[in-house]
Amino acid sequence: MSAVVALPVAFVAEEITPAVMAAPLQIEEVAAVRQWVRDAQSAGARVGFVPTMGALHAGHTSLVDRARRECDRVVVSLFVNPTQFSPNEDYERYPRPLEDDLRRLEAAGADAVLLPAVEAIYPPGDATTVDVGSVAMPWEGASRPTHFRGVATVVTKLFGAVPADRAYFGRKDYQQTVVVRRLVTDLLLPIEIVVCPTVREPDGLAMSSRNAYLSPRERQQALAVPESLEIVERLVTQGERRVEPLRAAALERLDSAEGMEPDYVAFMADGTVEEVEHLTGPTVVAVAARVGRTRLIDNRLLA
Numbered sequence: 001m002s003a004v005v006a007l008p009v010a011f012v013a014e015e016i017t018p019a020v021m022a023a024p025l026q027i028e029e030v031a032a033v034r035q036w037v038r039d040a041q042s043a044g045a046r047v048g049f050v051p052t053m054g055a056l057h058a059g060h061t062s063l064v065d066r067a068r069r070e071c072d073r074v075v076v077s078l079f080v081n082p083t084q085f086s087p088n089e090d091y092e093r094y095p096r097p098l099e100d101d102l103r104r105l106e107a108a109g110a111d112a113v114l115l116p117a118v119e120a121i122y123p124p125g126d127a128t129t130v131d132v133g134s135v136a137m138p139w140e141g142a143s144r145p146t147h148f149r150g151v152a153t154v155v156t157k158l159f160g161a162v163p164a165d166r167a168y169f170g171r172k173d174y175q176q177t178v179v180v181r182r183l184v185t186d187l188l189l190p191i192e193i194v195v196c197p198t199v200r201e202p203d204g205l206a207m208s209s210r211n212a213y214l215s216p217r218e219r220q221q222a223l224a225v226p227e228s229l230e231i232v233e234r235l236v237t238q239g240e241r242r243v244e245p246l247r248a249a250a251l252e253r254l255d256s257a258e259g260m261e262p263d264y265v266a267f268m269a270d271g272t273v274e275e276v277e278h279l280t281g282p283t284v285v286a287v288a289a290r291v292g293r294t295r296l297i298d299n300r301l302l303a
């Protein structure tokens, strides 16, 4: 007599199959990436989007990791956006290591990668720009007057091309996150912005695609940037609340590094670009400085 084995009947099919590790689908056309996002969403998937200029490092892949944790599908764009560079900046020599980027994206588990030609993002006759007003004016905006117009314009275009549910940005570019939040609010864009922590090298230098430009000697001098922020944080922990002595201490560390030209040391109420004179709440200290030909930025949140 054979035994009758009862099989479990309560089998619930997963609506969205988990993404398998595979090379990300490469997409060049705006219409194709838009369809890919819409198809995923029609199947019930939540789509996360990570816009980048490529030359990927662990800072970028931390955004992909976060997007993978929070979303069902992840799309990354690699696009060196010409309009956010001024004519004297590094657009032409900006690194474009495509094969390495694709390997990193596969390892990070991105599902799709958008690789648009410049003409796909700036079609013939392109004439529209996005200006976010006062949040683009100080600090980075003062040093790079056309930069945030380029950033705001390309981010708006990319959000049009990639109608994702969430987009992931790094806190490393603090003012950029303020600009992006402003334009999403003002233009009523249906996307949620997620800001992720800065990823650093073991010695404290914030990861950046531009670190590749530094000579070994400049790489050493560059440590003055994160160290100036650490000095500020220590003084705040010890009770200092006045901005002027904090700024002076940061500048002293920056000036002590040979070949370092500080641009600004800014103290802003967190979530804004407004300068404070006294720390009364969460405050961001941000530094920009030039080491040789390379401009570095970094920031830290002070309690």
Ligand code: AMP
Binding pocket: 051, 052, 053, 054, 058, 059, 060, 062, 063, 168, 169, 170, 171, 172, 173, 196, 197, 198, 199, 200, 206, 207, 208, 209
């Ligand atoms: P980029 O390719 O430099 O335009 O950067 C693309 C995204 O990665 C932006 O949202 C940056 O803020 C973010 N990002 C760049 N460097 C880091 C880092 N070290 N840690 C976290 N996010 C970063």
